[in-house]
Amino acid sequence: MNKQKHYYAVAGLVVIGTIVSYIFLQAIYPLPKAASAEAKTIDFMFDVYFGLIAFMFALIMAFILYASFVFRRQPDDTEDAAHIHGNTTLEIIWTVLPVILVIGLGVWGALEFRGLVSAKENEMVINVTGQQWSWSFEYPEQEDIVSAQLFLPVNRPIVLKMNSEDVLHSFWVPEFRVKQDLVPGYEQELRFEPTVIGRYKVRCAEICGKDHTTMLADVQVVSESDFAAWVEERSARPAYADLTPVERGELWYNAATGDWAGCVGCHSVDGAVRAGPTWLDIYGRTETLTDGATLTVDDTYIRQSIQEPNAQIVEGFNPNIMPQDYVERFTAVQAEILADEGVEIDIIADLIAFMQTLEE
Amino acid sequence: MGTGKIILTSSFTRGIIGQAVFAALGIAFINVIRAALGLEATLEPGVVFGALISVIGFLLGAGVFTDWIKWIGGQKTPLRHGTPAGKPEWSRYLNVDYNHKVIGIQYGITSVIILLVGGIFAITFRLELAQPGMQFLDNDAYNTLFSGHGIVMIASILLGVGAMVNYLVPLMIGAPDMAFPRLNAFSYWVAVPSAILILAGMAVGGWDTGWVAYPPLSLRAPLGVQLFLLGFYMNGFSSIAGAINLLVTVATMRAKGMSLFRMPIFVWAAIATALIQFTATQTVGVSLTMAVAERVIGLNFFDPVGGGNPLLYQHLFWFYSHPVVYVFVLPGLGVISELLPVFSRKPLFGYKWIALSSLGIALLGFLVWAHHMFVAGMPNSLRYAFMLSTMFVAIPTGVKFFSWVGTMWEGKLSFETPMLFVLGAISVFLIGGVTGPILANVPTDLHLHDTYWIVGHFHATMFGGFIFPFFAALYYWFPKITGRMYKESLGKLHFWLMTPAFWVMSLGQMSAGIMGMRRRIADYDPALGVANTQMLVTIAGLVIGWSVLIMVYNLVSSARSQEMAAMNPWRSRSPEWQIPSPVPEFNYDVPFEVVGDPYDYGLSDSEYIRMMPAPSGD
Known part of the structure; x- marks a missing residue:
């Protein structure tokens, strides 16, 4: 076999290898559903880069595998191979060509990135707060609704203004592709435009301590009219006096109204362990505290746990998780209701009434 | 006794x-x-x-x-040498002990032991990840294990680098020892209590911050984080002292006639590595000191509540911790370049280009740290700049790949275990390499950052750049170190188990990442559809673990065998193979002179070194 034939054979292998690798990459690396305008841009780049990966991988592997099979030493052959110690032209070529490629990719990446982060027209601002280990979303343009769930109108550019209460977190919805850390003390922005109606999840992508794994929040992208209906429902003030304490308790729990993220962020009603103890069967339950003492959960303990969350922590849970200002917030809402409806409401009593119904 | x-x-x-x-x-x-x-x-x-x-x-x-x-x-104390009497x-x-070969072996054995410890951590949490849902670990144990795995493996790699550099460089340049033998012993021994501190940190409550220990989380983490930070810090002394020693040794103790471009190529890699360790380690020392001080005496550097800036830590940390990636891989790439000509019976293709590409990588390594912070909250202007600088790393790395191909092309290749591991290293490092630019490109990184794609990518660079070449080096120089030959069949078995298993593991991790699995999570959402991949990755991890145990068995049992290996079983031109194995106390009984180029395989009657005539009157 003469030298030329070797090169033709490898060239063929590179072409085949590139195609096979590209198909293989597409098969094993499926991107999640693309649900934002940004995903379109980014997924196209993924496609091009997969092509490049396939080509570069095939290029080197074809040469190495070909050499490994064709240029084997015979067991009895003790002669050395040809004395070729380099080729400056080749070295210059395989330095300069990648430089051009790299600069091209860099410029392309920069242009696309500028498009992703630049401000859009008609943006809707949502304030995001992350804390160990829950999310809360506030809608300053929609009467300051506060929600534990991220509700978004489809096809409307969004800008998130994100703050953290404690440590670093990172906002990521895989279907939207974009990601941004939350830095306590330094507000961060993230822009995207949801384009597909559906349910997704915010997944905290920066290690934030014990329950980092479960720092999730539901995302719901809905039609413009559904979003308007949701805003109306959330901002409408129900006639609290007409509701039973249990019904009100459920409202407070879900933060369906009021100025807080809701107990639901940390306390489940189905027995699942979140950042705080579950409320299923909580009333009358015997709990062991971190100092080893035991007590029965009653009105006094629940009141104290809301007023001073750190005073008596149940074993297996951590202090400094629960916000310490619930009493202030409750007092403010109670005062509003008193002014609006002339009734005195005790939010903690409502919550206790709700808890008493949570039995298995 | x-x-x-x-x-x-x-x-x-x-x-x-x-x-x-x-x-x-x-x-x-x-x-x-x-x-x-x-x-x-x-x-x-x-x-x-x-x-x-x-x-x-x-x-x-x-x-x-x-x-x-x-x-x-x-x-005054004389330099002790040789085995103490009666022992x-x-x-x-x-x-x-002050002999560089003893210290090199101490580094090597400690490295492998720590590698096994880190491997056990990995296998433990991999088993937990095999299925969705929590099986036998809780979140705290999981967080401590993955954090410990990270730093323990880094310690193991640094020790492994120390092993190769210490044992090989004086032999390759014809020196009787390192320039400062006592400092050399210090560099090794200070790493031991540092590793003990880190392991003690895991025992006294662990920590949940990963090996990066970003504040404010690290300021609130359990006590174990302090021991981890201090162990990490103390290990820096080992790096800095070892690097100075190596640079002085190479600068002043080379054999007659060994100009810079006539050094064995591994020495170039060692120089590039030492330059990084010598100049970057201090910065991570600063960031770790600040974090310890903020916790203990309340100096407010990073906590925003008192006016600190969490990003400051990340900049200081990565200014070291990115370049240190090249500390891990450059010696490994040096091993690949060193072994390929021997097993191809052909000169190293483009020696000068490979030598200078090591320096190029070392230099560029200082200009890319903030790509670890693409979504951390930096100004956009910095994201453009670091995107471009990061992509440039592909250039010198590409030069190495192409030159390796050039070395093999039309060679006479043979496939003993060291060569297999070199080829495995190239294939795995290639996987790590080609999956890098997609991370350097910010728009695609917005999706991939902090996912399992990163986990797959850097395990490929670490295995391809260090683990595979380190194993190649262990097999290749084993007859030099012990005078005995390892068992070829077990070596091949090790290779054929570990390499495919690693491909599966690394590609599987990247697949889980692109599908939405975040890093550093104890459990994952079955809805992501990554459960089967995780099971596969876990099985692959177990296979890798078993294959490493086969290597340990092979090397330990072969070292105890009676049969001696040939003096130069690989027919290498390198100076260390021209003297008996194990190497005499002071390496070369007579000094040698360099009279040719190191890799002139196939050039008839060429010599690399010539032993000088013994001094007269002896």
Whole structure:
């Protein structure tokens, strides 16, 4: 076999290898559903880069595998191979060509990135707060609704203004592709435009301590009219006096109204362990505290746990998780209701009434 | 002297006792002062002070400082060498010894032991990840294990780099030892109490921050994080001292006629590595010191509540911790370049280009750190700049790949275990390499950042750039170190288990990442559809673990065999293969002179080195 034939054979292998690798990459690396305008841009780049990966991988592997099979030493052959110690032209070529490629990719990446982060027209601002280990979303343009769930109108550019209460977190919805850390003390922005109606999840992508794994929040992208209906429902003030304490308790729990993220962020009603103890069967339950003492959960303990969350922590849970200002917030809402409806409401009593119904 | 007594009186045992005593003294000292000031007794300040001086206790106990202390007192101490009278040869490896080959082997054995420890951590949490849902770990245990895995493996790699550099460089340049033998011993021994501190940190409550320990999380993490930060910090002394030693050795102790471009290529890699260690380690030292100080004495650097900036830590941390990636891989790439010509029977293709590409990578390594922070909250202007600089790393790396291909092309290849691991290294490092630019490109990184794609990518670079070449080096120089040959069949079995398993593991991790699996999570959402991939990755991880155990068995049992290996089984031109194995105490009985190029395979009658005539009158 003469030298030329070797090169033709490898060239063929590179072409085949590139195609096979590209198909293989597409098969094993499926991107999640693309649900934002940004995903379109980014997924196209993924496609091009997969092509490049396939080509570069095939290029080197074809040469190495070909050499490994064709240029084997015979067991009895003790002669050395040809004395070729380099080729400056080749070295210059395989330095300069990648430089051009790299600069091209860099410029392309920069242009696309500028498009992703630049401000859009008609943006809707949502304030995001992350804390160990829950999310809360506030809608300053929609009467300051506060929600534990991220509700978004489809096809409307969004800008998130994100703050953290404690440590670093990172906002990521895989279907939207974009990601941004939350830095306590330094507000961060993230822009995207949801384009597909559906349910997704915010997944905290920066290690934030014990329950980092479960720092999730539901995302719901809905039609413009559904979003308007949701805003109306959330901002409408129900006639609290007409509701039973249990019904009100459920409202407070879900933060369906009021100025807080809701107990639901940390306390489940189905027995699942979140950042705080579950409320299923909580009333009358015997709990062991971190100092080893035991007590029965009653009105006094629940009141104290809301007023001073750190005073008596149940074993297996951590202090400094629960916000310490619930009493202030409750007092403010109670005062509003008193002014609006002339009734005195005790939010903690409502919550206790709700808890008493949570039995298995 | 009996075996038990040798072990009980060894530097290791004395060091550990010294460390325990000083730790206790430190804790007592702080709390006595606190009591005198009327403050209540607390744990953390005492533990931090105790941990800090416990390293000194270890070094004093082990005897690392003995000669230096005597010098300060005006005494002279001769450089001890050879096996101490009345003791078996193996006792040298348990004691402070100044011979670079002993220290190299100490580094190597410690590295492999720590590698196994880190591997056990990995296997433990991999089993947890095999299925969705929590099976046998809780979140705290999981977080401690993955954090410990990260830093313990880094410690193992640094020790492995120390092993290769210490053992090989003086031999390759024709020096009798390193320039500063006592400092060399210090570099090794200070790494031991550092590793003990890190493991102790896992035992006293662990920590949940990963190996990066970003504040504010690290400011609130359990006590274990302090021991981790201090162990990491102390290990820096090992890097800095070792790097200075290596640079001086190469600069001043090369054989006659060994100009820079006639050095074996591994020495170039060692120089590039040392330059990084010597200049970057201080920065991570600063960031770790600041984090420790913020916790213990409330100096407010990073916590925004008091006006600190969390991003400051990340910049300082990555200014070291990115370049250190090249500390891990450059020696490995050097091994690949060193071994390929021998097993291809052809000169190294583009020697100068490969040598200078190592320096190029080392330099570029300092200009790319902020790509670890693409979504951390930096100004956009920095994201553009670091995107471009990061992509440029592809250039010198590409030069290496192409030159390796050039070396193999039309060679006469043979496939003994070291060569197999070299080829495995190239294939795995290639996977790591080609999956890099998609991370350098910010728009695609917005999706991939902090996902399992990163996990897959950097495991490929670490395995391809260090683990595979390190194993190649262990097999290749094993007959040099021990004078015996490893078992080829077991070596091949190791290779054929580990390489496919690694491909599956790495590609599987990247697949889970692109599908939405975040890093550093104890459990994952079955809805992501990554459960089968995780099971596959876990099985692959187990196979890798077993294959490494096969290597350990192979090397240990072969070292004890009676059969001696040939003096130069690979027909290498490198100087270390022209002398008996194991190497004599001072390496070359007669100095050699460099009269040709190192890799002139196929050039008839060419010589690389010529032994100088023995001095007259001898």
